[in-house]
Amino acid sequence: AQSVAQPEDQVNVAEGNPLTVKCTYSVSGNPYLFWYVQYPNRGLQFLLKYITGDNLVKGSYGFEAEFNKSQTSFHLKKPSALVSDSALYFCAVRDESNTGKLIFGQGTTLQVKP
Amino acid sequence: ETGVTQTPRHLVMGMTNKKSLKCEQHLGHNAMYWYKQSAKKPLELMFVYNFKEQTENNSVPSRFSPECPNSSHLFLHLHTLQPEDSALYLCASSQDGGGREQFFGPGTRLTVL
Numbered sequence: 001a002q003s004v005a006q007p008e009d010q011v012n013v014a015e016g017n018p019l020t021v022k023c024t025y026s027v028s029g030n031p032y033l034f035w036y037v038q039y040p041n042r043g044l045q046f047l048l049k050y051i052t053g054d055n056l057v058k059g060s061y062g063f064e065a066e067f068n069k070s071q072t073s074f075h076l077k078k079p080s081a082l083v084s085d086s087a088l089y090f091c092a093v094r095d096e097s098n099t100g101k102l103i104f105g106q107g108t109t110l111q112v113k114p
Numbered sequence: 115e116t117g118v119t120q121t122p123r124h125l126v127m128g129m130t131n132k133k134s135l136k137c138e139q140h141l142g143h144n145a146m147y148w149y150k151q152s153a154k155k156p157l158e159l160m161f162v163y164n165f166k167e168q169t170e171n172n173s174v175p176s177r178f179s180p181e182c183p184n185s186s187h188l189f190l191h192l193h194t195l196q197p198e199d200s201a202l203y204l205c206a207s208s209q210d211g212g213g214r215e216q217f218f219g220p221g222t223r224l225t226v227l
Contacts, residue, residue: 041221043120043206043218044157044216045218046215090157100145101162101170102216104156106155
């Protein structure tokens with residue numbers, strides 16, 4: 001069965017430092033992978049996706065993610081964190097039934113301190 | 115925010131009430147989704163509609179009744195809810211059901227007393 005894991009409930013970084021939010025997945029075929037961000041009392045906002053091609057995917061707000069097939073990972077990264085990046089981040093993988101369903105991880109809270 | 119609107123943003127209802135949540139997307143998409151987001155739990159997919167047809171019902175109790183009159187509108191009719199149904203209900207849309215990115219509305223914060 002397909003699954004997504006975000007091993008960290010919370011990540012703390014200092015402003016200006018690089019950040020990484022981890023995600024690993026399990027699918028039997030080729031994965032379609034997504035990252036979303038959720039600010040308090042808001043819906044989820046799409047950040048970036050990987051379907052095929054270059055393993056380094058660039059997205060919104062300076063975020064990027066690296067697809068690693070051998071490690072079945074899709075970690076979200078940013079070279080220099082901002083306080084305004086503090087939010088809840090979700091990794092997701094497309095369900096293999098191809099109904100459009102996404103399977104979400106449990107979410108990681110990113111806290112960026114000034 | 116992203117072309118997907120939801121009303122109301124907040125709703126408080128008693129267990130015997132009947133209410134409806136509304137979602138509208140202005141993106142020309144053909145697939146729409148309802149999710150439930152509870153505290154400390156991952157997002158739970160409830161229903162999927164593709165071209166107005168329901169293609170997924172994720173074992174949702176019958177006290178939640180979706181309706182999709184056209185590709186732009188999605189409703190969630192609520193009746194005889196339980197306090198544990200209190201959550202943030204999120205609507206999303208995508209261009210089709212083939213795994214493209216989904217765009218989310220701001221959600222309806224539901225409290226069942």
